[in-house]
Amino acid sequence: MRLLPLALVASLLPATVFAQCGGSFSGFVKDLKREAVAAGHSSATAKAFFNGVKHDPKVLRADRAQGVFQKPFIEFTRHLISQNRVDRGRSMAKKHDATFDRIEATYGINRGVLLAFWAFETDYGSFQGDFNTLNSLVTLAHDCRRPELFRPQIFAALELYETGNFDPKRTTGAWAGEIGMVQMLPRDILENGVDGDGDGKVSLKTSPQDALMSGAKMLSNLGWKPGQPWLQEVTIPKGLDLSKTGPSQKYSVSNWANMGVKPRSGSLASGSMQASLLLPQGHKGPAFLAYPNFDVYFEWNQSFTYVLTAAYFATRLEGANVYNAGNADQGLSGKQMKQLQQKLQARGHDVGKVDGILGSKTRIAVQAEQLRLGLPADAWPTPALLGKL
Structure with missing residues (x-):
């Protein structure tokens, strides 16, 4: 029937x-x-x-105890990515080389992308x-x-x-x-x-x-484009207009290059390709250009930190260097993040649930308040911002 x-x-x-x-x-x-x-x-x-x-x-x-998502990007990546996981990922790539060749020929999905999900979701199948x-x-x-x-x-x-x-x-x-x-x-x-x-x-x-x-x-x-990149570590110049950063804002790669954004290694993607500049821990921390394929990650998982970590790990498995952690400004504790979200709500911002997690809605609200208060508008909440609110 x-x-x-x-x-x-x-x-x-x-x-x-x-x-x-x-x-x-x-x-x-x-x-x-x-x-x-x-x-x-x-x-x-x-x-x-x-x-x-x-x-x-x-x-x-x-469901209620997903405290790991309260960790900031640098701490989260160090929690999930060990040298053992990198080594095992490269070993698995060799062991299943024929399968990955078929995948790349049939669907155009890079092996690093799938290896990263395999690692994070079940530790390469060992715990499901x-x-x-x-x-x-x-x-x-x-x-x-x-x-x-x-x-x-x-x-x-x-x-x-x-x-x-x-x-x-x-x-x-x-x-x-x-x-x-x-x-x-x-x-x-x-x-x-x-x-x-x-x-x-x-x-x-x-x-x-x-x-x-x-x-x-x-x-x-879900829309993955074969042969296109998904994430690339970059460096940013002093004086960059930080209000242009964040996953919801996209400019051509040539525009980013004209603004002084440079690849940490290799070369940037095609100048006409659209990309977002991501600063997961503000303008003093790591910086990445996120290309259109990066958006597909959010169809798999809604956590910005998880998605960025999975995308970054995929680049590591394909030969990228460990990112430059920089010297990021101090962030907020889970308790302070909840206080921040409550203050943002009181000012009329939609931050979703007050859960102590720096999600996309909270980042957008933080960036708006940073602009209003004359602080670097990099969407990274600091004790200084909390105090001014």
Whole structure:
């Protein structure tokens, strides 16, 4: 039977069935079963799939305890990137050279890009998570923080179950529902799963070929441009107009060159290519030009610090030098960052959730206040800025 798209089903049934989160967990699961049947799945299939699903409080604790993202870029990179990880990445590149050759020929994704994700997500497949995936997805969908993200993944897992590629009782992964060596959500597996080793199955947990080919296809479908760079370390001149920096502002590479931005090694990309100048810890710290492919990273993960670290690590695995850490101004503690976000909110800025994490909205607000107060507008919050606010 051809299944109706969930968006169409939503238009035919009462909105409360699809907008609901919270309430009793058992009632929530009953609604999920009704939604599955309405989308064309048999009652027996829905019953078997959801049989025994449990609310997992450990998932919610993990969701609320992502303190690592409060670390500033330099500390975060040193936390994630060790010489051992660099050496293992280069070893894995040699071991799976034929697979990476296929990926580069088919999808145009550089091996360093996939190796970096493989390293950060599961330490090259050595730890893929031991949370029951269905329990994680249903728990997070029931939670009213991000149901729009996780509810569709439940039904993608149901489709995988019907094809024999998901076991509600035994499939495990990360606390947020990602599965396999490069940690893909069920919907991404449905749309981008590739049988890279030719055994007739897509096995992202046990087959590096399947996992890497699938990850490459997903990046390609997200808009990765073959043959183009993604990130490059640069140096910036004194007196640069710092208000032009940040991921939301893009200028041609030739414009950046005219402003005095220079590559730390090699040469800049084509002069007509658009790029953003990123100063993760202000104008005294590391500096990078981010090219259009860098934006694709945010389709994989929304954390600016994680994305920049993954993109930088990919360049390291392809031969780039360790970045120049510079002498960045002192940043804020988690507690101070929350105080800053509250003060920014009081001035009318949208910083999202007050969570002590320097995300993109907080950076934009910081830069605006730095301009207003006559401080270097590099979007890096300091105790001096907090004091002036």
